Amino acid sequence: xxxxxxxxxxxxxxxxxxxxxxxxxxxxxxxxxxxxxxxxxxxxxxxxxxxxxxxxxxxxxxxxxxxxx
Numbered sequence: 265x266x267x268x269x270x271x272x273x274x275x276x277x278x279x280x281x282x283x284x285x286x287x288x289x290x291x292x293x294x295x296x297x298x299x300x301x302x303x304x305x306x307x308x309x310x311x312x313x314x315x316x317x318x319x320x321x322x323x324x325x326x327x328x329x330x331x332x333x
Contacts, residue, residue, distance in 0.1 A: 278316070281319070284315070286309070
Protein backbone atom coordinates (compact mmCIF):
# COMPACT_ATOMS: atom_id res chain seq x y z
CA UNK A 265 0.00 0.00 0.00
CA UNK A 266 1.33 3.42 -0.98
CA UNK A 267 1.85 5.93 1.84
CA UNK A 268 0.54 9.43 1.21
CA UNK A 269 1.95 12.61 2.76
CA UNK A 270 -1.15 12.72 4.99
CA UNK A 271 -0.43 9.17 6.18
CA UNK A 272 3.15 10.13 6.99
CA UNK A 273 2.01 13.14 9.04
CA UNK A 274 -0.53 10.99 10.89
CA UNK A 275 2.02 8.25 11.59
CA UNK A 276 4.57 10.76 12.88
CA UNK A 277 1.98 12.24 15.24
CA UNK A 278 1.00 8.79 16.53
CA UNK A 279 4.63 7.83 17.13
CA UNK A 280 5.30 11.12 18.94
CA UNK A 281 2.27 10.63 21.21
CA UNK A 282 3.30 7.04 21.99
CA UNK A 283 6.80 8.19 22.87
CA UNK A 284 5.76 11.23 24.91
CA UNK A 285 2.67 9.95 26.73
CA UNK A 286 3.16 6.18 26.92
CA UNK A 287 6.98 6.09 27.05
CA UNK A 288 7.01 3.61 24.15
CA UNK A 289 10.21 4.15 22.20
CA UNK A 290 9.02 2.60 18.92
CA UNK A 291 5.81 1.24 17.44
CA UNK A 292 7.72 -1.08 15.13
CA UNK A 293 7.01 -4.78 15.64
CA UNK A 294 10.10 -6.49 16.98
CA UNK A 295 8.57 -9.96 17.36
CA UNK A 296 9.60 -10.32 21.02
CA UNK A 297 7.06 -10.15 23.82
CA UNK A 298 9.45 -8.26 26.07
CA UNK A 299 9.80 -5.56 23.39
CA UNK A 300 6.30 -5.52 21.88
CA UNK A 301 4.10 -5.50 25.01
CA UNK A 302 4.14 -2.65 27.52
CA UNK A 303 2.67 -1.96 30.95
CA UNK A 304 0.88 1.36 30.65
CA UNK A 305 -0.97 3.29 33.32
CA UNK A 306 -4.58 4.32 32.79
CA UNK A 307 -3.56 7.98 33.13
CA UNK A 308 -0.97 7.40 30.42
CA UNK A 309 -3.64 5.95 28.13
CA UNK A 310 -5.90 8.88 28.95
CA UNK A 311 -3.14 11.40 28.17
CA UNK A 312 -2.39 9.64 24.87
CA UNK A 313 -6.05 9.63 23.86
CA UNK A 314 -6.44 13.31 24.73
CA UNK A 315 -3.30 14.15 22.75
CA UNK A 316 -4.59 12.19 19.74
CA UNK A 317 -7.99 13.89 19.96
CA UNK A 318 -6.39 17.34 20.16
CA UNK A 319 -4.09 16.54 17.24
CA UNK A 320 -7.14 15.60 15.19
CA UNK A 321 -8.91 18.82 16.14
CA UNK A 322 -5.83 20.86 15.21
CA UNK A 323 -5.57 19.07 11.86
CA UNK A 324 -9.24 19.73 11.15
CA UNK A 325 -8.84 23.43 11.95
CA UNK A 326 -5.86 23.54 9.57
CA UNK A 327 -7.91 21.98 6.78
CA UNK A 328 -10.74 24.42 7.28
CA UNK A 329 -8.33 27.34 7.11
CA UNK A 330 -6.74 26.04 3.90
CA UNK A 331 -10.07 25.35 2.20
CA UNK A 332 -11.49 28.76 3.16
CA UNK A 333 -14.37 27.38 5.24
